[in-house]
Amino acid sequence: MGESVKDRLAAVKKSIEECAKACKRDKEVKLICVSKTKPSEMIMEAYESGERDFGENYVQELCAKAEELPKDIIWHMIGPLQKNKVRKVVKYAEYIHAVDSVELAAFIDKEAERIGKVQKIMLELNMAGEESKHGFKPEEVIDAVKEIAPLKNIKLTGLMCIPPLAVSADDNRVYFRQIKSLEKKINDMGICDSELTELSMGMSEDYKCAIEEGASYIRIGTAIFGARDYSKK
Ligand SMILES: *Cc1c(COP(=O)(O)O)cnc(C)c1O
Numbered sequence: 001m002g003e004s005v006k007d008r009l010a011a012v013k014k015s016i017e018e019c020a021k022a023c024k025r026d027k028e029v030k031l032i033c034v035s036k037t038k039p040s041e042m043i044m045e046a047y048e049s050g051e052r053d054f055g056e057n058y059v060q061e062l063c064a065k066a067e068e069l070p071k072d073i074i075w076h077m078i079g080p081l082q083k084n085k086v087r088k089v090v091k092y093a094e095y096i097h098a099v100d101s102v103e104l105a106a107f108i109d110k111e112a113e114r115i116g117k118v119q120k121i122m123l124e125l126n127m128a129g130e131e132s133k134h135g136f137k138p139e140e141v142i143d144a145v146k147e148i149a150p151l152k153n154i155k156l157t158g159l160m161c162i163p164p165l166a167v168s169a170d171d172n173r174v175y176f177r178q179i180k181s182l183e184k185k186i187n188d189m190g191i192c193d194s195e196l197t198e199l200s201m202g203m204s205e206d207y208k209c210a211i212e213e214g215a216s217y218i219r220i221g222t223a224i225f226g227a228r229d230y231s232k233k
Pocket residue numbers: 034036057078079162203204205219220221222223
């Protein structure tokens with residue numbers, strides 16, 4: 001594996017492309033470079049290689065980077081979001097991936113209205129029923145979609161999940177499949193004005209499997225930027 005961001009990114013992109021081609025999905029898979037904890041210089045290295053979609057988990061960090069870095073970067077807020085931080089995130093994020101309650105969606109809607117924006121969001125699913133994770137249970141999400149769909153300043157674009165840490169590549173296939181079929185169910189019911197099109201799933205360890213099972217946005221950090229060091233935070 002190459003040492004620079006540029007080299008690692010090129011290797012990851014090649015692997016994504018091969019995988020997506022093999023399952024005839026090569027026009028449908030988009031990469032989000034997950035840059036949390038990483039310095040702006042590393043983001044700029046990926047930017048200069050042509051990447052525009054970047055993902056951040058922490059509100060403060062997202063805002064600081066969005067202020068500093070080129071304005072054509074598309075910021076994805078992929079971390080859990082507290083209601084008291086909605087204002088900052090709505091200002092900068094193109095997508096908010098991990099909306100995990102109707103109440104949070106209503107807050108986002110209000111803030112988007114205030115600044116005259118339609119905020120794109122996804123709903124986070126807790127597919128494995130993990131205590132430690134956020135997100136709707138699969139059996140709750142349809143009712144949530146019914147409540148969120150009428151909100152005028154939100155565009156519900158799809159679903160997102162963070163399944164358990166994958167030990168082997170196939171471990172999370174079952175969850176990826178389930179979330180794909182949930183998406184279909186929601187679309188078949190015609191609850192939203194426009195169909196859900198985005199499935200945000202797959203990370204460094206399991207993205208190939210996620211692509212095979214229908215991911216539209218894969219979120220990759222470590223394989224591009226290297227391991228994260230949280231001790232400095
Ligand atoms: C950190 C993070 C990622 C990236 O994970 P890697 O294993 O480093 O690729 C993706 N999605 C979310 C929600 C994350 O928090």
